[in-house]
Amino acid sequence: MSVSVYAGRRPPERVPHRGAVQRAPRGRSSRTILCVRRCRRDIPFSVASMPFPSSAGVSARMSKQRRRDTAPEISVRKLLHARGLRYRVAWPIPGMKRRTVDIAFTRAKIAVFIDGCFWHSCPEHATRPAANDTWWSEKLAKNTARDLATNEHLNRQGWRVIRIWEHEDPSEAADRIVDEVMRVRARP
Ligand SMILES: [Zn+2]
Structure with missing residues (x-):
């Protein structure tokens, strides 16, 4: 069933950074870490440490989150x-x-x-x-x-x-x- 493939998870391209890495690699500030998932950029630790969305509803809310222009x-x-x-x-x-x-x-x-x-x-x-x-x-x-x-x-x-x-x-x-x-x- 296609529904269960990403049960509790989204394909990485939908949420590029989340859950990417758990610790700051050596030589990087603890506030940012290297995103190993896709973009290879330094991203804030707070973003990378977000857990994967646990359901479709949560996931939809997370992806809809925008800082402005809602x-x-x-x-x-x-x-x-x-x-x-x-x-x-x-x-x-x-x-x-x-x-x-x-x-x-x-x-x-x-x-x-x-x-x-x-x-x-x-x-x-x-x-x-x-x-x-x-x-x-x-x-x-x-x-x-x-x-x-x-x-x-x-x-x-x-x-x-x-x-x-x-x-x-x-x-x-x-x-x-x-x-x-x-x-x-x-x-x-
Ligand atoms: Zn309300």
């Missing part, structure tokens, strides 16, 4: 644009390496994040794959801690943070954002 994010952006707002997309956060604001209003100092229900543990749809349970709890807890640290960092720099779940209605989300931007702009 469908809910695009709908919200389009609505904001239609309402005449201009913003920066994937704006790098000063003082935080490799972290970006999904939709940034730099003058008003409003940071909008569209959080995926799975990756950011939405209270309504928080599911966790049954397999690799410890790994996943740690991974998802780390994401939550990271979100909090990002919020705090931005707040300290005078930014307001608006977090939107991907399950939220895009037009309601856009309304919230527009209200906030208008409120800040109306301030003397």
Whole structure:
């Protein structure tokens, strides 16, 4: 049966790095390792140490994961644009390496994040794959801690943070954002 061939695993070309190597080879920093699976590049250890997706559902979620330009994010952006707002997309956060604001209003100092229900543990749809349970709890807890640290960092720099779940209605989300931007702009 073709279904069972990759039971619990995806062909390597679908997930090139995951599970590639377990330890950093000699001479490489512990933060990156050489991907022996396919690309032969240095990749972050956190990526290489991800377990193989344990089911088709998990696998689909993992492969759908994108840092930006997710469908809910695009709908919200389009609505904001239609309402005449201009913003920066994937704006790098000063003082935080490799972290970006999904939709940034730099003058008003409003940071909008569209959080995926799975990756950011939405209270309504928080599911966790049954397999690799410890790994996943740690991974998802780390994401939550990271979100909090990002919020705090931005707040300290005078930014307001608006977090939107991907399950939220895009037009309601856009309304919230527009209200906030208008409120800040109306301030003397
Ligand atoms: Zn949700």
